[in-house]
Amino acid sequence: MNLAMAGSQRRASFTGLYAFLVSVTMFFAAFTSAMVVRRGASDDWKGVPAPSLLWVNTGVLAVSSVLAEKARRVLRAGDRRRHFNLWWTGATLLGAMFVAGQIMVWRYLHRHGVYLNTTPGSAFFFVGTIAHAVHLGGGWLAMLYLNIRAFRLELGPGRRTAIDVATIYWHFLGILWLYLLWLFRFWGN
Template sequence: MSVILVFLLVIAGVAGWWLSNQRIMSKPWLEQGSVAAYPGTESGMMPTAKIGLGVFLAVVGCLFALFASAYFMRMELSDWQALPLPRLLWVNTGVLVLSSVALHLAVAAVRRDQLDTARLALVTGGLTALAFLAGQLIAWRELSESGYPLGANPANSFFYLLTAMHGLHIIGGLIALGRTTAKAWANVPRDQLRLSIELCAMYWHFLLFIWIGVLVLISGWAADFITICRQLLT
């Protein structure tokens, strides 16, 4: 339960900071000036699509928090045998960071009306995400061939479950990213394209955050941190 509470507090803090920047708590009837005074907003309010995506990401975050809580409880039993992490996971992490950076650059480019740069960044983000998925599959194969199949040990099962769930969310994001990339080559309103790219970037940054959390969990760093905290409190 402590893992879930800590995660929810972090999510609440990040969400509060983000929503404050999006002026969701503003009172437009008290504002002075034109809508143009708030670039990137609609009457000073955050688009509904961003609010919906924020709610969805909060639900996904809670799901992974529940997985993390189950992971900690299960690892306390005697039959738990931690598996060695393939070094390829660190390379995959770097690739996912590049994908997130590419989406960030796409947002910056479309805000400056640099459409060609935005297109290049979107394609780069998609290709690096595909490379990340391919790397994850290779890591799975390496573990299986090394004697760590899915059902051999509870630790193995959690590793495959967590990485598979994260990979499924990457695949879902690639579908949305593909549609957004198609919009970048189509004759769509610039505001619509900008919103689509911003939504993809939000989703990508969140998945990077989740993956880092998963990596910290399965590498054992989180367990070591909790052990140290328990020793300090006792």
């Protein structure tokens, strides 16, 4: 592949990523608007108690993002194998831990009588966190795919672009998660 074609593919990858990030942002902006309007529409709003595991999950996702960035920088510096694989595998495993932790939060809430249809507040909490988990699951699958490719030593320029795109998306999901936590704490309770 020549450099002009590689540069063109890289630009196309980032254009696609940014278009997708805008659409996800718009989805969660609409979600926020609906939540704020619904909360103010009547007096039946009850917030969802925030289990402490939510904060643990937040830390897990933050460390995962740091490890993904470390892997990306190590790869950019020319280390294509051991160090990259270590950091990227750690980020991928922590991503899976975050999703497992979210499932534990949902189960905890169910055990305490909080369901999707319990109150408008619980409906928004479950829809928001599940929507985030679905987006995160897509990013995690991309990370897993790239992890497999890395262990097979298939890290050419195209893979490096994919790693850059996946890492940026992962950071975006971390920021989105912090926003959702703020939203549920500030507007949800």
